[in-house]
Amino acid sequence: MLKKIIIFICFAAILFIFIINSPIIKPASIIKIVSSIENESIKVFDSSVDITNLFYWNRLNKITRVSPGYKLSSIEQENSTYFMGKDFFMSREEDGIYIYDKKQERKNYLGDSSLILSNKDSNLFALVKKNGMEIGFYQFIPLENKGVLLKNEIFPSLYTSYCITRNGFYFALMNGYIYYFNPFENISSERAVSESSDIIYGVSSNSVTSDYAIISGYNPQKLSIFNIDGTILLEKNITTTKNTFIHMLENQMILYKEKSKIIVGRYNQKKSTSFEEYASLNIEGQLLDCIEFYSYFVCIISDGNRYSIVVYRYDDNRFYKKDWKYPIYQIDILDTTGVFAVYNENNLWIFDLQKENIR
Secondary structure, eight states, X not given: OHHHHHHHXXXXXXXXXXXXXXXXXXXXXXXXXXXEEETTEEEESOTTSOOOSOEEEEOSSEEEEEETTTEXXXXXXXXXXXXXXXSEEEEEETTEEEEEETTTOOEEEEEOOSEEEEOTTOSEEEEEOTTXXXXXXXXXXXXXXXXXXXXXXXXXXXXXEEEEOSSOEEEEETTSEEXXXXXXXXXXXXXXXXXXXXXXXXXXXXXXXXXXXXXXOSSSEEEEEEOTTSOEEEEEEEOOOSSOOEEEOTTSEEEEEETTEEEEEEEOXXXXXXXXXXXXXXXXXXXXXXXXXXXXXXXXXXXXXXXXXXEEETTTTEEEEEEEXXXXXXXXXXXTTTEXXXXXXXXXXXXXXXXXXXX
């Protein structure tokens, strides 16, 4: 009898260890795991979801290209860090900045800089000089495989936040000004967002409008939205928080963090005090990255110890949250039908939005 009890306990312990280490998501979840990659080891959990496009896995010290059929190849330079753009990626190495085109992976020397600022959905990027106030604005030209300098700008103060879209640059400056540059329409402006010159903690815009949203001030902080002419479209007090995140979605909805929750809503362009809050979710930690599908956005939330994948569905104004026990710092769209990847330096997981499981 004792022997049977011991065997049962050992079996239960082994089963428990297997369950807590398994990356498979429960079938009833809104998201389903498709596959995982750990360094060079590939596991496919659902072969019915085809990965038809190649994508790049930014592993910080190297870039790994994942081709259809899960074929892996890596670019690695010693003591380098990589930054992603739409049709290019860049490496910051000991002797300077290099740029690669994704099509042929040709490498060109660009120059020297202390910091690279890029957006994985844009071919615009910026290089910051060592004083932190001199910014070079660039555009990657795919056919020529090079980054073209559009202009240099020396700011009157350090920047506190920035946003790069497909058609422009937005920089929040410590002196309470917003700097905007649209190279395609040759528009450049710098203006104060308030008479009191409040510090701006966050700025965001999107690629379908020139409106921009900011978080500024202190006790209380303010959420403000301006059009490109500087006309205020919304001004709303929010609870003061040390860690502020704001993101203007492509459909003009606003996602921002307030204390221990994230809020999504929409502003009324006809009335500057109107903001309709659609949904909120209590969280611990920060929003690390966000992607947008047609009917959803998906983001990563972490407090440094715990990680969550959060899905918001526009149709029913609901959040769906899945805790993930592995560290993840970035999320990328692989297919507009709802396939995406989350990853860290050594592990990558591919998921599929299970729309039929949404109720």
